[in-house]
Amino acid sequence: MNDEELNFTVSAPGKVILIGEHSVVYKKRGLASSISKRSFLHFREHKEAHEQITLSFKSLLERVEYDFRSVYNLTNLDKPLTCVMTEFSLGSPEYLDHDKYVELIKEFVLQKGIEDEPKLKAMVGIFYIIMGMLWCADIDISPFDLEIYSDLAIGAGTGSSAAFSVCVAAAVYNYIRLKAFQKFGCGEFNISSSPFKPHIMELSQHYNGFSPKDKDIVNKWAFCVEKINHSTPSGIDNTICTFGNAVLMNAAGEKDEKRSIELLDNLPAFRVLIVNSGVPRSTADMVKKVSTLLEICPEATQSILESMDVIAMKFLEYAQEIKKATEKLDVLQHYRRLEVLIDLQHGHLRTLGVSHPRLEEICFITNRRGLHSKLTGAGGGGNSFTLIPPDAAEDTIKQTIQDLKTSGFLVDDIVLNGEGLILESS
Numbered sequence: 001m002n003d004e005e006l007n008f009t010v011s012a013p014g015k016v017i018l019i020g021e022h023s024v025v026y027k028k029r030g031l032a033s034s035i036s037k038r039s040f041l042h043f044r045e046h047k048e049a050h051e052q053i054t055l056s057f058k059s060l061l062e063r064v065e066y067d068f069r070s071v072y073n074l075t076n077l078d079k080p081l082t083c084v085m086t087e088f089s090l091g092s093p094e095y096l097d098h099d100k101y102v103e104l105i106k107e108f109v110l111q112k113g114i115e116d117e118p119k120l121k122a123m124v125g126i127f128y129i130i131m132g133m134l135w136c137a138d139i140d141i142s143p144f145d146l147e148i149y150s151d152l153a154i155g156a157g158t159g160s161s162a163a164f165s166v167c168v169a170a171a172v173y174n175y176i177r178l179k180a181f182q183k184f185g186c187g188e189f190n191i192s193s194s195p196f197k198p199h200i201m202e203l204s205q206h207y208n209g210f211s212p213k214d215k216d217i218v219n220k221w222a223f224c225v226e227k228i229n230h231s232t233p234s235g236i237d238n239t240i241c242t243f244g245n246a247v248l249m250n251a252a253g254e255k256d257e258k259r260s261i262e263l264l265d266n267l268p269a270f271r272v273l274i275v276n277s278g279v280p281r282s283t284a285d286m287v288k289k290v291s292t293l294l295e296i297c298p299e300a301t302q303s304i305l306e307s308m309d310v311i312a313m314k315f316l317e318y319a320q321e322i323k324k325a326t327e328k329l330d331v332l333q334h335y336r337r338l339e340v341l342i343d344l345q346h347g348h349l350r351t352l353g354v355s356h357p358r359l360e361e362i363c364f365i366t367n368r369r370g371l372h373s374k375l376t377g378a379g380g381g382g383n384s385f386t387l388i389p390p391d392a393a394e395d396t397i398k399q400t401i402q403d404l405k406t407s408g409f410l411v412d413d414i415v416l417n418g419e420g421l422i423l424e425s426s
């Protein structure tokens with residue numbers, strides 16, 4: 001394998017926030033689940049006759065080439081840190097001085113004359129990871145192509161940005177461990193270059209996937225990229241897209257930086273309709289809207305956020321009861337409760353000003369057929385989900401989908417709880 005050109009694909013799922021969008025930003029508890037739609041990243045190394053790094057974003061219809069030497073030089077350049085260099089390593093991106101580092105990368109990316117905001121942010125995110133991760137790794141790199149494609153609608157609340165960030169972080173992480181194997185061979189080695197903090201990795205010729213420890217590191221870098229997109233993300237999106245299934249993001253005290261996350265494998269695989277309102281919006285703008293409300297009327301806004309925290313825990317409780325229940329009647333009773341909580345949460349989000357007439361229309365159309373929906377993600381447009389209880393007749397579901405399509409909505413009938421980050425091929 002020593003001189004082989006490396007070639008592999010990683011993928012990460014999208015997500016829905018079951019309960020807790022916006023309140024999680026303010027350290028309240030929130031529940032999220034992964035979905036079966038995914039983003040993919042194909043990484044291909046070139047050893048010879050290639051002096052470019054090529055980035056292709058199929059969903060953004062963009063292909064950009066960078067001179068390998070200029071990227072290589074920036075990879076070696078000192079980066080702004082909030083600690084001494086000897087404390088920094090692949091496992092601690094939180095020590096990068098985020099704002100100063102983003103400015104440095106933006107300058108480099110802007111040389112290509114890219115002004116379109118989504119493309120600019122995507123590119124800054126990619127170089128954030130490439131230059132940050134490769135800076136401290138003791139490996140020899142070659143030019144490469146990086147191609148990103150996705151089943152997920154971009155900017156629609158189903159975690160396209162988090163799935164993208166996780167794929168980029170996982171691909172560069174995988175590249176580092178494969179290059180480190182080419183350099184050091186099989187076994188445990190410190191892969192940090194001097195003077196960085198040692199980072200011990202178990203190196204091997206083939207990997208089947210990512211261990212929980214690998215995922216933790218990928219998740220940390222993906223969170224940094226989410227900060228470029230959302231300014232003050234809670235971290236719930238990148239976490240669910242890394243680990244898959246369902247997660248509970250726990251509360252944190254005012255001064256606690258670190259939030260604990262519980263990976264949940266005891267939730268039912270809910271069937272839902274994901275309904276795209278077709279209304280574009282930006283997560284950052286919606287988060288700003290809630291922060292303005294907090295400034296204008298902190299007491300009322302806080303009490304809504306507190307209430308969302310309670311709803312998240314009630315939702316978790318009833319969802320877990322469904323998994324445990326042996327009697328059909330009990331299962332249905334818990335579904336009825338979840339439907340009440342979905343309506344309650346959507347009402348809160350509407351009060352916070354993050355709904356949209358088209359999202360209200362989705363709730364109205366599905367409600368007419370006895371089904372319950374809520375917006376998911378940041379709102380202001382984007383997606384909502386409709387819970388399909390086991391007693392809903394297939395005819396009713398078909399008619400509901402038809403009603404929604406007639407009104408111009410895009411509908412996906414899916415099951416929640418997809419796998420997290422995957423190494424698809426190596």
Ligand SMILES: Nc1ncnc2c1ncn2[C@@H]1O[C@H](COP(=O)(O)OP(=O)(O)OP(=O)(O)O)[C@@H](O)[C@H]1O
Binds near residue numbers: 059060164282
């Ligand atoms: N496949 C992709 N290729 C390149 N960039 C992407 C891709 N998917 C997402 N992005 C980046 O993420 C941004 C969208 O982020 P945004 O948070 O607004 O949407 P979202 O992740 O779908 O919503 P939410 O955060 O509410 O789930 C895009 O503008 C782009 O910069």
Ligand SMILES: C[C@@](O)(CCO)CC(=O)[O-]
Binds near residue numbers: 232234378
């Ligand atoms: C709106 C928000 O709560 C969810 C976006 O999917 C933002 C965040 O948690 O970072």
